Amino acid sequence: MKSYLEVGKEPTFFFDLWLKGYSKTIERSGTHLLNGLTGSFGSSLMERALLDGFSKLQGTHLYDSLKKRALRIQPERVHSRLNNWNFSDSLPETPLxxxxxxxxxxxxxxxxxxxxxxxxxxxxxxxxxxxxxxxxxxxxxxxxxxxxxxxxxxxxxxxxxxxxxxxxxxxxxxxxxxxxxxxxxxxxxxxxxxxxxxxxxxxxxxxxxxxxxxxxxxxxxxxxxxxxxxxxxxxxxxxxxxxxxxxxxxxxxxxxxxxxxxxxxxxxxxxxxxxxxxxxxxxxxxxxxxxxxxxxxxxxxxxxxxxxxxxxxxxxxxxxxxxxxxxxxGLDHLSKNEIDDCIARHPNLYEPFGESGRLKIQDGFLDVSSLHTQGFGSVMEPDFDFMTPLGEWRFEDLEG
CATH class of the missing domain: 3.20.20.120 (Enolase-like C-terminal domain)
Incomplete structure (x- = not known):
């Protein structure tokens, strides 16, 4: 988070912020003797939050943000092989x-x-x-x-x-x-x-x-x-x-x-x-x-x-x-409110399972069509009242 906050002090386009934030996160993780995969996981949390927030502010979902080039992604800045590559050619006509x-x-x-x-x-x-x-x-x-x-x-x-x-x-x-x-x-x-x-x-x-x-x-x-x-x-x-x-x-x-x-x-x-x-x-x-x-x-x-x-x-x-x-x-790790919200918002992806819920796998497939509404995959608000404050949480809590 520190890396993204440091590079995001001035207004900039998403791709510039991501590329600098990613690079700085990887550099910082290396100073803590963490490998690139671990560092990229930290970066991905910020990246996904940015993608979600940007698309929600635009009133659209991530696919449309990508298709309309609103994120100003410049692949050639990462891979010279992609110079003059048509960005849209790598996206399906619609999300699956x-x-x-x-x-x-x-x-x-x-x-x-x-x-x-x-x-x-x-x-x-x-x-x-x-x-x-x-x-x-x-x-x-x-x-x-x-x-x-x-x-x-x-x-x-x-x-x-x-x-x-x-x-x-x-x-x-x-x-x-x-x-x-x-x-x-x-x-x-x-x-x-x-x-x-x-x-x-x-x-x-x-x-x-x-x-x-x-x-x-x-x-x-x-x-x-x-x-x-x-x-x-x-x-x-x-x-x-x-x-x-x-x-x-x-x-x-x-x-x-x-x-x-x-x-x-x-x-x-x-x-x-x-x-x-x-x-x-x-x-x-x-x-x-x-x-x-x-x-x-x-x-x-x-x-x-x-x-x-x-x-x-x-x-x-x-x-x-x-x-x-x-x-x-199933969804046992969620609160009752969150379980009900999952099933109500995504009845194609989740189904009731006793007093809980679970992914709805039918003939080996998941129906993911409801994930492309606003933002990046989720519009639910967490049930913060159900959660334990981080300062109070202990590893022993997992034993229950």
Whole structure:
């Protein structure tokens, strides 16, 4: 916040304020030994507040602010490759009205109902297994964590394949998340050959869209990685996530052989938009196909998940990883007034759930059309009376 307040003392256009505020925040976070991802999260909080406030003052929603060039975004000031790029070419004609959920399949998540010991069954009205999410909510995209340990990955992938083939929609797709567990492209290729040698995994592996950040971020941009990744023919497209710690990272990653980059609001909405323009610009050459993906950091309602979905729909992302609905119990963290307000304002996105509410997932999709009214994804006022003053809050409060 200090960085944005310092650079915003004089009237200026949004893009100037954001670019200076972002740069100063990253610089300041470095002096506190924080990495670029952590610094960009701090910047993104101010950035999203500015985008929301600007659009509300204009009486419009963020998509229109972008489409009308009201924010004075100048992509060439960040990426010279985008000089003369038509900004509007990277925006859909209208924001997407629905987005498919890509369900996280964590390493500790039960795959089948039968994997849940009786004493560990939550019985809280929400699915606990991946089988139940696919069967009961029609989830058709899945993000599967892998470990670079074949003794763990192969049996687990076999169980996932058998389960999804039995209960998921027939057109289901998956992404793989390597979570930095590989040290080199050679390791990744060896792992890939081994899993492809399993006949019972062929069907599942044909559904892989990409693999996310398999290479440790400390090695991801080694020269040897770059040369090997460009030459690797049998790997699915490889994208960066944790390595994406600066505005210029994806531009460099594309030259190294990476095919895409993740979008998360916590890394910055404008950064996501600039990366979308880079993707579109790179695709003009037609040499390789580049793409932007939507990943999650356990976004929950109200503001985090709504702004993330709003931005994803503006970027034209047809499916995004979601896991807040899986790891948190509906809208229980909100007050009764806030729950009622969510459902009243967004009956397409939320539904009643006992005395609470939850995301309304239908046939694997979320209807996000109501998020584009005014501002950036949310018009609700927080219920401050329900909150604990920051000075009184203690970590022990979480135990309740």
């Amino acid at each position: 009205g629905q987005i498919a959920v890509r369900q996280t399949v964590g390493l500790a998540d039960p795959i089948r109902d039968s994997d849940i010991p009786k004493e560990e069954a939550l019985n809280d009205g929400l699915p606990q297994s991946i089988e139940a999410w696919a069967r009961d909510f029609g989830i058709r995209y899945f993000k599967i964590k892998v470990t670079n340990d074949l003794s763990v990955d192969i049996p687990r992938l076999l169980a996932i394949a058998q389960t999804l083939d039995a209960v998921a929609p027939s057109d289901y797709k998956i992404s793989l998340d390597g979570n930095e567990t590989f040290k080199s492209v050679d390791q990744l290729e060896k792992w890939n050959r081994k899993v492809h040698a399993e006949d019972d995994l062929k069907g599942l592996l044909e559904r892989v869209l990409y693999i996310e950040q398999p290479i440790d971020r400390l090695s991801a941009f080694d020269a040897s990685v770059a040369s090997h990744l460009k030459e690797a023919k049998d790997l699915p497209p490889v994208i960066i996530d944790e390595s994406d710690d600066s505005l210029g990272t994806f531009n460099m990653a594309a030259d190294y052989g990476y095919r895409g980059v993740s979008f998360k609001n916590c890394k910055g909405a404008i950064k996501g938009l600039l990366n979308k323009m880079l993707v579109d610009s790179l695709n003009v050459s037609g040499e390789r196909e580049f793409f932007l993906t939507g990943e999650d950091l356990m976004n929950t309602s109200v503001v985090p998940v709504q702004q993330d979905l709003a931005m994803a729909s503006i970027l034209g992302l047809s499916h995004v990883e979601r896991n807040g609905h899986h790891y948190c119990h």
